[in-house]
Amino acid sequence: MTIPALTLDGLTVRIPTASGTVHAASEVDLTLRAGQVHALVGESGCGKSVVGAAICGLLPTAATVSGGIALHRPGSADVHLEAARPRTWRKIRGRRIAWIPQSAATYLTPVRTVGEQLAETCRHLDSPHTPAVLLTRVGLEPTVAGLYPHELSGGMAQRAAIAFALAGDPQVIVADEPTSNLDPELTDHTLRLLRAAADAGAAVLLISHDLDTLPAHTDRVAVMYASRIVETGPTADVFADPWHPYTRDLLAALPSGGLHPIPGMPPVLTDLPGDCVYHQRRPAPGFSGGPTHIAQHGDRSVRRLIGAAS
Amino acid sequence: MPNLRRPHAHLWAVAVLTAIAVFALAVPMLTGADPRLTDFAAAYQGPSSSHWFGTDPAGRDLFVRTAAGLRVSLVIAAVCAVTSAVLGLAVGVAAGALGGWVDRTVMRLVDGINALPHLLLGIVIVALYPGNLAAIVASIALTHWTQVARIARAEVRAARSATYIEAARLSGATRTRVTVTHLVPAAAGQGIVAVILLLPHAIWHESTLSFLGLGLPPDQASLGTLLQDARAAVLTGAWWTLLFPAAALVITTLAVAAAGAALRDRITPPLPERAIR
Amino acid sequence: MLTRRALFTVPLTAAVSLALFALASRSPFDPLAGYLGDRYLTMSTADKRRVATELGVDAPWWQQWATWVSHAVTGDLGYSRTYAQPISAVLAERGPWTLLLSGTALAAAIVIALAAGMWAGLHPGGLLDRALAAAATVVQAVPPFVMSLVAVTVFAVSLRWLPVAGLTDPGADPTFGQVARHLTLPAAVLTASLLPWLLLSLRQSIRAAAESDAVLGARARGIPEPVVVRRHILPVALGPFTTLIGLRLPELLVGAAIVEEVFSWPGLAGSLVTAARELDFPLLAALTIGTTWLVLAGSLLADIAHALLDPRVADDA
Numbered sequence: 001m002t003i004p005a006l007t008l009d010g011l012t013v014r015i016p017t018a019s020g021t022v023h024a025a026s027e028v029d030l031t032l033r034a035g036q037v038h039a040l041v042g043e044s045g046c047g048k049s050v051v052g053a054a055i056c057g058l059l060p061t062a063a064t065v066s067g068g069i070a071l072h073r074p075g076s077a078d079v080h081l082e083a084a085r086p087r088t089w090r091k092i093r094g095r096r097i098a099w100i101p102q103s104a105a106t107y108l109t110p111v112r113t114v115g116e117q118l119a120e121t122c123r124h125l126d127s128p129h130t131p132a133v134l135l136t137r138v139g140l141e142p143t144v145a146g147l148y149p150h151e152l153s154g155g156m157a158q159r160a161a162i163a164f165a166l167a168g169d170p171q172v173i174v175a176d177e178p179t180s181n182l183d184p185e186l187t188d189h190t191l192r193l194l195r196a197a198a199d200a201g202a203a204v205l206l207i208s209h210d211l212d213t214l215p216a217h218t219d220r221v222a223v224m225y226a227s228r229i230v231e232t233g234p235t236a237d238v239f240a241d242p243w244h245p246y247t248r249d250l251l252a253a254l255p256s257g258g259l260h261p262i263p264g265m266p267p268v269l270t271d272l273p274g275d276c277v278y279h280q281r282r283p284a285p286g287f288s289g290g291p292t293h294i295a296q297h298g299d300r301s302v303r304r305l306i307g308a309a310s
Numbered sequence: 311m312p313n314l315r316r317p318h319a320h321l322w323a324v325a326v327l328t329a330i331a332v333f334a335l336a337v338p339m340l341t342g343a344d345p346r347l348t349d350f351a352a353a354y355q356g357p358s359s360s361h362w363f364g365t366d367p368a369g370r371d372l373f374v375r376t377a378a379g380l381r382v383s384l385v386i387a388a389v390c391a392v393t394s395a396v397l398g399l400a401v402g403v404a405a406g407a408l409g410g411w412v413d414r415t416v417m418r419l420v421d422g423i424n425a426l427p428h429l430l431l432g433i434v435i436v437a438l439y440p441g442n443l444a445a446i447v448a449s450i451a452l453t454h455w456t457q458v459a460r461i462a463r464a465e466v467r468a469a470r471s472a473t474y475i476e477a478a479r480l481s482g483a484t485r486t487r488v489t490v491t492h493l494v495p496a497a498a499g500q501g502i503v504a505v506i507l508l509l510p511h512a513i514w515h516e517s518t519l520s521f522l523g524l525g526l527p528p529d530q531a532s533l534g535t536l537l538q539d540a541r542a543a544v545l546t547g548a549w550w551t552l553l554f555p556a557a558a559l560v561i562t563t564l565a566v567a568a569a570g571a572a573l574r575d576r577i578t579p580p581l582p583e584r585a586i587r
Numbered sequence: 588m589l590t591r592r593a594l595f596t597v598p599l600t601a602a603v604s605l606a607l608f609a610l611a612s613r614s615p616f617d618p619l620a621g622y623l624g625d626r627y628l629t630m631s632t633a634d635k636r637r638v639a640t641e642l643g644v645d646a647p648w649w650q651q652w653a654t655w656v657s658h659a660v661t662g663d664l665g666y667s668r669t670y671a672q673p674i675s676a677v678l679a680e681r682g683p684w685t686l687l688l689s690g691t692a693l694a695a696a697i698v699i700a701l702a703a704g705m706w707a708g709l710h711p712g713g714l715l716d717r718a719l720a721a722a723a724t725v726v727q728a729v730p731p732f733v734m735s736l737v738a739v740t741v742f743a744v745s746l747r748w749l750p751v752a753g754l755t756d757p758g759a760d761p762t763f764g765q766v767a768r769h770l771t772l773p774a775a776v777l778t779a780s781l782l783p784w785l786l787l788s789l790r791q792s793i794r795a796a797a798e799s800d801a802v803l804g805a806r807a808r809g810i811p812e813p814v815v816v817r818r819h820i821l822p823v824a825l826g827p828f829t830t831l832i833g834l835r836l837p838e839l840l841v842g843a844a845i846v847e848e849v850f851s852w853p854g855l856a857g858s859l860v861t862a863a864r865e866l867d868f869p870l871l872a873a874l875t876i877g878t879t880w881l882v883l884a885g886s887l888l889a890d891i892a893h894a895l896l897d898p899r900v901a902d903d904a
Contacts, residue, residue, distance in 0.1 A: 091813065093809040148898045426879070438610055
C-alpha cells in the first residue's frame, strides 16, 4: 500500500467576484499517493485548476478556503496547508509541492534566459541537480538554456516547466493541463516524464481533459463536475465500467466511445445551488437531484443521492 | 471587485466648476469694476475687507483681476480647444474614412508633431508673430489637434466596419453622404470628451506663454499675465499676488480634467472582468 | 538601425529649418530690426536699405535658408544679438549649465521614482500608493512656472533658506558651494515637474509585472519574495520605464527652459525663451534644430534601451 502524500478533506473554495461568488470547489476529497499518477478530469470550467492552485498555494487572495489540505511525510508532523501562512508556503512551494502550469512559457520571466532562471531555481531550492542534468532528464538539449522564454516552442516550454518542477525533488507535483497544446507525440513524451517522476517517488496530480491518454499513463482518476467530485477509482476500472452518469457521458463523448456529445452546457460556477447539479443536464436518477454523498466501494467511490439504492 | 473610481468624483468636479464659472463670469459683471483700474495709493496691500485678494503693485484689486483673468484664460482655452477639435475632427475623419496613403501620411504627421514638445512649437510660433492673439490660438491648436484626430480616426475606422454602413452603401448612398450622416456622429461623442480634456492643456499652454511674456500683453488680465506680475511682486513679500491666481489656475485645471475624465468613463464601456483561473 | 536613424536626421533637419525660415518670412518681424536693435529707429531709410542688401535680408527666404545652411555646416551658426557672441560660443558657454541642471533633476527624479514607484507598485491599494497617486495627479496639474514661483516665495523669500535666482550670489565666483546652493531650488522644481509622470508610469509597470503570470510562476517555483522583486519584477518594469525617459527628454528640455528663465539660471534652455522674446533669429533657429535633434536622440535612446532590456523586441536593421 503506497503512502499518502497529500490528502484533501472536504476542500471547498469560494471566490467572490463582482458577478457573484464562484463555487470553484465543493467538498472535494482526494488522496494523492507517492509513486502514483492521479488524474483529475472534467470539462473546462469545472474547477479542477482551482483544486490544483489550492494545493500549490496559488489561489487569489480573495478566495476563501475551508476543509483540509494535509501534506504528509513519514516521520514528521502533517503540514496543514488550508490556512497556511506565507512563511509556511515559502518552505513548501518548489521544495515539497511543485507546479507545472499550462502554457508554460508565459510563466517564465521574459527578460531572462531559461538557463539563468533554472539555475536560480536550483540555487534557491538547494537542489542536488544541475540545470544541465534537469534539461537532459526532460529531453531538452543543453543549448535550450541560452534561449529566452519567448523563443521556446510549446513542447519545449512544457518540458522546461517539468524540469523546473523536478529541481527540488518535490513530494507532490501538480501538472495543470500539461498536454493540452501538444501534439500526440509530445503528449506521450510528457506523460512518460510524469510517470518517471512518480516512479522516482513523487505523487503526481495530472489535471487534464484529454481523457484518451489517461488509461495508459495514470493509476487513478477522479472525475469532477461543477466543483464536485462525482467519481474516483483506478483509471482502467473507471473507464471500463463507469458508475456515475456523467462519467459515462464523458466517455461516450470521446471518439473511442462513439462521439456522443453531452447535451447542454457545463454550468457556470457562480452561485451554484447546494448539491450536484448534473440532473439539470441529463436526468440522473439515483445520482443527482437532491442531497448527495460519496459512497465508497473498495478503491472506487461515486457520488450518489443519499438513501438511493446501490 | 468594487469600482475603484470614486463615483462621486465627478459631482465634486461639477460643483467646483460651477463655482469657478460663477466666479469668472459673475464677478466682473456684478461689481462692474475695471480690472485695469490702477490706484497706486493702495498698492501692495494684503487681503483685507476692501480688497479680498489684496492688490498688486499697481494698486489693482486682485479679486476682480483674478476673476477677469480666469475668464480670459477660459475663453482663450475654449477657443483653442474648439479650433483643435475642428481641425482634429476634420483630419481624423478624413484619414479614417479615406484610408490608404492619406491615412498613412496623416499618422506620420501626427507622430511627428507629438514627438516635439508642445511648448517649444508654441514658443517659436508666438515669437515670430508677437502680440498676435491668433498666433497664440494657432500655437496651441497646431500642437493639440492630434489628440482629437487620433480619437476621431479610431472611431471612424471602427464604425466603418459596422454593418449599418454597408447597408447604407448598398442602398446607394455616396461616400460623402455616408461619412457625414453616419461616421461624424460616431466620432462626435469621443470628440467632445477629447475637447474637454484639451482645456487644461490649453490653459496651461496659454498661461505659460503669457507668463514668459510671449502671450498676452501684460496689462491684459489673464492667469498667465497675473502670474507674471506676481513674479516680481513676491520678491517683496506680496505672497497674495501669487496665491490667488495660482490657486485659480490649478483648481480650474484639476476640476476640468476630473470632469472630462468622469465623462469619458461614462461614455467608454467598462473593460470586461479578468477571468478567474 | 542606427545608420538609418542617423540618415533620417539630415532630411528632418532640413525640413524643420526650412519650415522655420518659411514661417519667419511671413511674420511681421523685420529681420533688419533684429540685427540693428536700437539703431533701427535712428537709422535713415537709405542706410537701412544698404545694410539690408549687405546682409542679404532682401533675398527670398529659401535663399536665406541656403545661406544659413552653407554657413552652418562649416560650424558658423551665426551671431547672437542678445548675447553679443557667436552662437557657437553661446552654446559652449551655456550648454554645460543646462546639462548640470537637467542632469541633476533627471537623476533625482529617476531615483525617487524608482524608490517610491516600486513601493507603491508592490503594495497596490496601500496608503502610500494611494497618497502618491493623488499627489502625483495634483502636481501634474501645476505648470512648472507656478511651481517655480511657489518655491521662490516659500523657500527664498519667506524662509530665506535658499537664494532667489542666478548661478551665484551677485559678483561671487562660481565655486562649488555657490553653485550647489543656487542649483538646489531650480533642480528641485524641475525634479518635481518630472516626477509625477515617471512615478505613475513606473508604479503602473511594476503593478502589471507583479500581477503577471511570470511572477506567479516564479513564486510557485519557490523563489523567495525579495528575489522575485529584484530579478523578476523590476527587470520587466524597467523596459517601459527607460523607454518613457527617452521619449520624455524633450519635455525635460522645455521644463528646463521655464525653470532657467524664472531662476535666471544661465543655461541654454532658458536662452530659448530669451531668443524668442528678443527675436534673436539665428539663436532661435539653432536652438530649434538642437531640440529637434534632442527629440530624435531621445526616441533613439528609448528604442535602444528597450531593445537592450527586453529580448522580445526584434532588432530591425
